[in-house]
Amino acid sequence: MEKPLWAPWRMEFIRAEKPAGCIFCLFPAEQGEEADHRNLIVHRSARAFTILNRFPYNNGHLLVVPRAHVSRLEDLPADDFADLQAELRLAVVAVRDAYAPEGMNVGMNLGKVAGAGIADHLHWHIVPRWGGDTNFMPVLSDTRVMIEHLDQSWTRIRAAFGA
Ligand SMILES: [Zn+2]
Numbered sequence: 347m348e349k350p351l352w353a354p355w356r357m358e359f360i361r362a363e364k365p366a367g368c369i370f371c372l373f374p375a376e377q378g379e380e381a382d383h384r385n386l387i388v389h390r391s392a393r394a395f396t397i398l399n400r401f402p403y404n405n406g407h408l409l410v411v412p413r414a415h416v417s418r419l420e421d422l423p424a425d426d427f428a429d430l431q432a433e434l435r436l437a438v439v440a441v442r443d444a445y446a447p448e449g450m451n452v453g454m455n456l457g458k459v460a461g462a463g464i465a466d467h468l469h470w471h472i473v474p475r476w477g478g479d480t481n482f483m484p485v486l487s488d489t490r491v492m493i494e495h496l497d498q499s500w501t502r503i504r505a506a507f508g509a
Pocket of ligand 1: 368415466467
């Protein structure tokens with residue numbers, strides 16, 4: 347029987363004061379490398395961007411987000427969707443190059459009941475996986491202890507994107 351692992355930064359997320367407004371709209375609106383570093387944005391495309399999850403379930407846990415503020419997949423215009431999917435593919439490759447995981451969970455949590463932390467602005471999760479990290483498959487349940495600092499993750503993933 348696998349012991350559930352404690353992820354204290356998740357409590358930090360739950361308790362953290364949420365900024366007014368949507369961070370997936372606010373963060374990419376800020377320009378420049380300094381802002382991207384502070385906001386943990388690792389890559390931008392024309393209509394989407396990739397950002398490190400500040401409260402990750404594993405090292406290299408990325409969120410791939412459309413610039414458009416929509417909660418429902420069917421509300422995303424076709425061009426935005428195509429660009430989002432292209433960005434998702436680049437991000438998967440970047441994670442593979444940066445971390446060489448044995449597998450990945452790629453998924454969307456649509457709606458609060460499905461586990462979406464920011465339900466109003468849809469986004470992909472990419473969670474790199476290694477054998478033995480945890481048996482628990484869903485992206486939004488429990489996890490293991492993180493070993494890498496977010497600054498290191500930012501530098502590593504950006505390099506993998508070829509920035
Ligand atoms: Zn938004």
